[in-house]
Amino acid sequence: MFARQPSDHITSFMQILIRGAAVLALAVTINAGPWGGAASAQAAPEAPRLDDLREIPYPARSVAGNFLAAHVAGFAGDTTASATFYRRLFDMVTDDPALLENAFIAFLADGDMSYALRAAERILESDPGNSLAQLAQAVGDIREGRFAVARSRLEQGGRGNTADLTATLLRAWAYAGSGLEEDALLTVDRLEGEAGYEIFRLYHGALIASFLGETEIARTRFSAALEAQPSALSIVDAYARFAARDERTDEAIAAYEDFLETFPRHPIAHANLEALRDDKSLPRAVSSVNEGASEVLYGLGSVGISDGDDLIALIYLRLAIHLAPAHDMALATLAELLESRAQYAAAIETFNAIPAASPLQSGAQVDIGMLLEQLDRKADAVAHLEALIARDAQNREAHVALANIQRMRRNFPEAAEAYTRAIALLGDPGPGDWTLFFFRGASLERMGEWERAEADLRQALDLVPDTSPLGEAQILNYLGYSWVDMDIRLDEGYTMIQRAIELAPDDGHIIDSLGWAYFKLGRYEDAVRELERAIEHLPNDPVVNDHLGDVYWRVGRRLEARFQWERALANDPGEDDREMIERKLEIGLDEAEADSRKSEAGEATDGAREGG
Known part of the structure; x- marks a missing residue:
């Protein structure tokens, strides 16, 4: 991770900032995400601490040992371990510029600002033009109210397009901190004429004007920013807060309502809309220079994520x-x-740092439960989610998370029960609720309750919106494959699978379903073609291996059939499937199917004798 120089990271990241407003808009767009539900008034259950969730490595005694360990940890993306080893190196080695710079980046990415600022200071002694070191030091200066010093650093570090946007916006906020209103707005307006920067000019110009009490300027710029990006919550939220304080509450409410038409469950917009409807006041979007400068870095960090540059995103978000x-x-x-x-322990620690009063806290606590499951803390995961439900039985997201965990564990009765509790809290189901019916239907199908499962899957198909073609494809595939596999409604199932293929032509599971439908319809050559295509997408899927083995057997390719069945066994099939595959390897497909039919007939007769 740390092999590239900081200047390379900044350069590659900042290139996206000159590609146009469409990309830049992401910097101020807050995704709806998995954050349903309002913030609970009660304290969240105490989440385990980072050092309880993972073993923090102990530094080596030697320089070489720490260097190697830091490099391996950095390459693996483990910022906590990497920073741990670099801290020891930083204290042991003072004259290696490359090591110092790598350590500096590791500290920033891990959020260790104490060490990061010390490292930046050392770097600047020999390289005063290092833009990332100047940026880190300027952030530290702004935080401590040293606005003139921060401006001076940003002028030194902000050379060319690679750093100009960040430096310009932070200098503007530093001028605002000094009360230099005209200089602050003029600095923001340096971005005028750059198409890709316009949304930043409008948004931060409005925030600065509002902060400095320039109501007319703020009103104009907020309106222009909202018109340019009506689906960016940062802008919608700041506009609405300003409009409400400007005695235009109806316009503030309208802005939130318009946003919620696209993101109907976003907790920040929902909570603030309800507050305005209840005649409650909202604080300013930005009430300090620190908050304004933080918004700059948060926005640019979000752009880094959208472009896949995780390291620069980590650094900007940490700053x-x-x-x-x-x-x-x-x-x-x-x-x-x-x-x-996959830094699950660090993610839990970060989610737990979200303030208790934030509308995001409830969703964050649900996410912590899912992350505990990822850490294989299975008992802790269930206990955490059950504690959320015990405190608030209306917490639908906690019910859903618990259901998802049980489904992933193949505890299908418990999963179906939890999905049922979540569905009961819906009221009138909407397009965003199709997944609940889909997953409950899948759980019921695995329990052998096909009639109830089919009803749920049909409900999911009715609810899934046109804007989710992949979701529609998954439902069509599940229904179609189930019918085909049970030898019922073969033609209807085949038609559904064909429609699913049109929606998701490269999905290996759906291609497998189409091949299996051809097999059931007796169209073996077509089945071979599609299942061979499916195996290219899913070479190690035991179901696809098993299906391809069956169709090879039907067309007389017996050796290839046995090879695919052996691959299926090697790829860990389900227990019932394993028994059938082993039987096919022993006596062949025809005899194995005949034995299976006799067994099913015998079970049906026994059931009839016992009164069903």
Whole structure:
């Protein structure tokens, strides 16, 4: 991870900032995410601490040992371990510029600002033009109210397009901190004329004007920013808060309502809308220079995520949180980024740092439960989610998370029960609720309750919106494959699978379903073609291996059939499937199927004798 130089990271990251407003808009767009539910008034259950969730490595005694360990940890994306080893190196080695720079980046990515600022100071002694070191030091200066010093650093570090946007916006906020209103707005307006920067100019110009009490300027810029990006919650939220304080509550309510038409369950918009409807006041979007500068870094960190540059995103988000430790969306975004990098313990610690009063806290606690499951803390995961439900039985997201965990564990009765509790809290199901019916239907199908499962799957198909073609494809595939596999409604099932293929032509599971439908319809050559295509997408899927073996047997390719069945066994099939595959290897497909039919007939007769 740390092989590239910081300047390379900044350069590659900042290139996306000149590609146009469409990309830049992401910097101020807050995704709806998995954050349903309002914040609970009660304290969240205490989550385990980072050092309780993972073993923090102990530094080596030698320089070489720590260097190697830091490099391996960095390459693996483990910022906590990497920073641990670099801290020891930092204290042991003072004259190696490359090591110092790598250590600096590791400290930033891990959020260790104490060591990061010390490292930046050392770097600047020999390389005063290092833009990332200047940025880190400037952030530290802004945090401590040294605004003139921060501006000076940003002028030194902000050379060319690679750093100009960040430096310009932070200098503007530093001018605002000094009360230099005209200089602050003129600095923001330096971005005028750059198409890709316009949304930043409008948004931060409005925030600065509002902060400095320039109501007319703020009103104009907020309106222009909202018109340019009506689906960006950062802008919608700031506009609405300003409009409400400007005695335009109806316009503030309308802005939230319009946003919620697209993101109907976003907790921040929902909570603030309800507050305005209840005649409650909302605080300013930005009430300090630190918060304004933090918003700059949070927005740019979000752009880094959208472009796949995790390291620069980590650095910017860590700097944002250093300036404003209670920035709930920066914390949530950082936690999600850490989760995507499989740093589950660090993600839990970050989610738990979201303020208790934030509308995001409830969703964060649900996410902690899922992360505990990822850490194989199975008992802790269930206990955490059950504690959330015990405190608030209406917490639908906690019910859903518990259901998902049970489904992944193949505890299908418990999963179906939890999905049922979540569905009972819906009221009138809407398009966003199709997954609940789909997953409950899948759980019921695995329990052998096909009639109830089919009803749920049909309900999911009715609810899934046109904007979710992949979701529709999954439902069509599940229904169609189930019918085909049970030898009922073969033609209808085949038609559904064909429609699923049109929606998701490269999905190996759906291609497998089409091949299996051809097998059931006796169209063996077509089945061979599709199942061979499916195996290219899913070479190690035991079901696809098993299906391909069956169709090879039917067309007389017996050796290839046995090879595929052996591969299926090697790929860990379900227990029932394993028994059948072993039987086919022993006596062949025809005899194995005949034995299976006799067994099923015998069970049916025994059941009839016992009164069903």
